[in-house]
Amino acid sequence: MANELDPLSLSPEQVAQQLRRPEGEIGVQMGHQMNKGNKHICLNAYLALHPRPGSKVLEIGMGNGYFVKDLMYLADDLRYAGIDYSQTMVDAALEINKDLIDKGKASFVHASIADLPFDDATFDYITTTNTLYFWPDPVKDLAELRRVMKPTGKLVIGYRSRAFLDQVELAKYGFSKFDKEDVEDLLNGARFRQVRTTVVKEPDPVKLDGKQIALEGLFTEGIK
Numbered sequence: 001m002a003n004e005l006d007p008l009s010l011s012p013e014q015v016a017q018q019l020r021r022p023e024g025e026i027g028v029q030m031g032h033q034m035n036k037g038n039k040h041i042c043l044n045a046y047l048a049l050h051p052r053p054g055s056k057v058l059e060i061g062m063g064n065g066y067f068v069k070d071l072m073y074l075a076d077d078l079r080y081a082g083i084d085y086s087q088t089m090v091d092a093a094l095e096i097n098k099d100l101i102d103k104g105k106a107s108f109v110h111a112s113i114a115d116l117p118f119d120d121a122t123f124d125y126i127t128t129t130n131t132l133y134f135w136p137d138p139v140k141d142l143a144e145l146r147r148v149m150k151p152t153g154k155l156v157i158g159y160r161s162r163a164f165l166d167q168v169e170l171a172k173y174g175f176s177k178f179d180k181e182d183v184e185d186l187l188n189g190a191r192f193r194q195v196r197t198t199v200v201k202e203p204d205p206v207k208l209d210g211k212q213i214a215l216e217g218l219f220t221e222g223i224k
Contacts, residue, residue, distance in 0.1 A: 013173040022063075022086045034130075035066045040202040041217035042067045042129045045158035048198065048219045051075045055124040058148065060113050061085065061131035065093030068106060081118070083111040085134075113141045118148045129158035132183070133165075133175040142190035146224055153224045155192065157183060158217055167213060183220040192222025 010026070022030045046067070051057060053076040062068065062082035072078055080100070084090050093108040100106035111117050113128075114136050126145055135141045145155060162179050165171040180197040187195045202215040 013170070017174070019170070022088050024088060028064075028088060028092060034063050037206060038063070038130055039067070040200075040204070040215070041158050041160075043070055044200045044202075044217050045127050045129045045156050045219055046071045046074060048156045048158075048221060049074070049125045049127055049154060051078060051125055053077050055079070056081070056122060057125045057127065058083070058116075058118070058123040060126065060128035060145075062093060062108070063089050065089075065097050065106075065108060068093070068097055068100065072100065072105065078105070080106040081123070082106070082108045083113070083116065084108070085112055086110075112136070114144060116144055116148050120147055121150045122148045123153060124150055125154050125156075127156045127158070130160065132157055132159045132178060133171075135176070138176075138186050139189065142186060142192075146190060146192075149224045151224060154221060155187070155224070156219055156221045157187075158219050159183070161216070161218055164213070164215070167211065180218050180220060183218075187220060187222040190222075192224060195220065195222040197221075 019030065019034070049057065051074055055075065056079045057071065059080070059082045061084055063084065065082055068080060068082065071080065082093060084093070087110045090108050090110045094101065097106050097108070109117055126149060149155065159178060162177040165175060165177045171177070184195050184197060197218055197220045200217045200219065202217060205212050205214050
């Protein structure tokens with residue numbers, strides 16, 4: 001059965017603005033809606049990390065952090081940090097993940113990918129899902145990700161293809177679109193090694209703009 005994403009009575013342009021930076025009560029609702037559409041692509045991005053026990057993981061744009069608990073099952077003694085451009089999403093993530101925070105396993109910070117509030121060489125892994133379209137400057141932003149990664153750290157970027165986004169009305173508003181070759185070129189240009197892309201088909205189609213569309217996630221990864 002297709003998942004139908006509730007437009008929340010907003011115009012496509014307004015939905016696009018909320019996807020980029022959810023704000024207020026509508027933003028809270030948008031976070032729940034994003035969980036529906038992002039479930040498989042987010043969980044598959046976590047799987048692509050293959051984190052080792054005792055590692056430190058950074059997630060860029062975790063939204064309300066609903067799936068962080070699933071990441072923590074993938075290896076023992078993981079330490080997680082999530083940043084989001086939306087204070088609304090950070091507040092929601094703090095509430096949803098209170099148990100992990102109280103145990104010292106997770107933290108959430110309001111920040112931009114362009115200026116990460118972390119020391120050099122902090123993280124073993126970095127993951128991000130459906131944020132690439134909104135990065136202010138992908139070349140500079142990848143350099144900032146490299147800065148906070150440990151030597152041989154691993155980056156996984158999960159995203160939807162240009163072909164998919166071309167079918168979505170709201171993607172006309174403020175979305176940058178990428179093919180896998182574009183993202184691989186960005187990572188190669190940023191001096192990542194072993195760059196490759198995996199495509200994973202998802203079991204549930206999505207209904208958008210009155211159309212039922214099959215989904216697949218693209219996962220481009222590289223090693224510092």
